[in-house]
Amino acid sequence: MNLLKLILAFALLTLIVIGGVGYWFYSSLTKPRAHARSDDYVTIERGSAPSQVVAKLVAEGILADSPATMLYLRTLGSADKIQAGNYQFPTPISTLDVLKELEKGSIQTTRITIPEGFTRFDIAKRIAEIFPGTPARSEKEILLLMSDTALVKDIAPEARNLEGYLYPSTYDFPPDATPEQVVTRMVEQFKKIWKPEWAERARELGRTPHEIITIASLIETESPVDDERPIVSSVIYNRIARSIPLGIDQTVVYVAKMQDRWDGTIHKSDIEADSPYNTRKYGGIPPGPISSVSAGAIEAALNPAQTNYIFYVLDVGKNDGSHHFYASAAEFERGKAVYQRWLAEQRILKRQAEQANR
Template sequence: MKILKFISVLAILVILVFSFWIYRSLNAPYSHNKNNQYIQIPQGSSPGQILVKLTSEGIISSPIPLKIYLKITGTGKEMQAGEYLFNSPITPLEVLSELKSGKLRTVKLTIPEGFTRFDIAKRITGQFPQNQAAGEDAVLKLTEDISLIKDIAPQAKNLEGYMYPNTYNFPRAVTTQAIIKQMVEEFKKVWKPEYADRASELKLKPHQIITIASLVETESRLDEERPVIASVIYNRLKKGMPLGIDQTAVYIAKMENRWDGVINKSDLESNSPYNTRKIIGLPPGPISSVSESSIKAALYPATTNYIYYVLNVDKEDKSHRFYSTAAEFERGKAAYQTWLKKERK
């Protein structure tokens, strides 16, 4: 009896000591030298393979305490593949908590308002190495997948205007198709059903509204001014006047892969249907990505008699002066050109 009691007490002591060792090991901070390096846990890794990986990388000192903990709790399946930054020092339980998040190393992609699909292609190619070998043309080809917007603009020839300007975070290995799809989905979140109803009230198609919004986007940086810019566009359309928006010449140069940062005389004389110096009416489609502010301006333009505008030389906010007559406009343009000459000296 004494021997059995001794064995029982000894067993209890061993269990207590072992439990204390497990508890202490799981909660003891461990220092490593990989705190600034991403540790990749591949897809399909088993719990055992993950623990071996963490041990070999020096993130944990031994896989045994976590292996026992996972066996007891049955939480091994909660660990996910991903790319992780582990603080140093860090406890095994904190490591396990990180592994349950499934973190992926991401790349921030910022698409400013007014970017064209050519600008977007260049930025995607520059920031995602998997696109660099194929080049910008391969990305541009994907922006011609109009199936993504057939419910909104079935007559569109490409996705220009429908890739929403925003800051996105994508996994490093993301496909270009996924990037473009996400930007279009973001646009669809902004394009509300009532916007289509309003377009119908204006006797315009959504594609025409987005085209007008893109013209507004490229002409003004100020939200409060955009409805007035839109009013000029509508007033010119009603009068049968060319819109005369020089940013369409920039777009033509980008389409023809010859944009050098300067609008040349030849750009303004182009016979392209996008040349609003020559054509009457809207260009065939949008010339840039559009913000919701510009969409709203196109849907709800201000009520004015303005048909001209010139950059306001008296302010630094890039605002414009608006005119109803050619004579007023010529005076305003002369003042602007005088100011421009002084600026260039």
């Protein structure tokens, strides 16, 4: 009987050990691991042994230093299928997914990132820098490509250019991609995120999709804070309802960019510019978007918060791009005074820093 108990105990212990090893093995291979090299290419040289490949990826921080990787390659994996090449590994990524990428082989790409709020002028400049094409296209030539609105006629037949329809995101292209391919991909991405129900919601608000994208672009350039975007949206709708000019400075900046005279500072001549895009001079919304827009900004344009606010001022205390909101002119003037004092202090500090660096 004692012998039987001993055998059972040994068998149970063996099962526990096997189970523990199996869990460690499975977890080591399938658990995603974060790393800091997602924007870089890692080169696997031709003729590298599997152990050398693993050692390199461990050194780069992409793989954990675990014997499970080599154990897998020697038993269940396909070490002989690992291919040389230049690889970009997303983060987080599991060991198994890394090995699958190595077996699949690499296709080198070039990445371009379009931030939320970029204008078509900013986008054209970035495309010209990264994907100029052969022969190289200038910014103005790429801007001309953005005048072709055929791709968005089904959503916004009244669009005059592709402003607002070049979706802000990070894209990977073959290194020899053309400006046309880049522009087309950005518009296609916009159309992927556009929802049919958004067009219906626009009709409920008495707006066209193009007008909603225009309002969304105003929201995009005014606030980077997702939670307050519906409140910014409410201010826009409230001011329109009361026939108060929107007075959004980024429309003044946009006019300066359209007229090829933006130097980074808003001048008195900019504020007085005679353009329907200038919301300091003309009421209502501009004739079209003034920047690229995110899905969040579109949602805010379609679903404004219910408020009585008609003013807002940057919250200089938080320093995160958020705002204070006001329903009365008196409250707004007090908030504006605080902001202007802070702005004057920032200008003094900037001048002092410039003098110190001379």
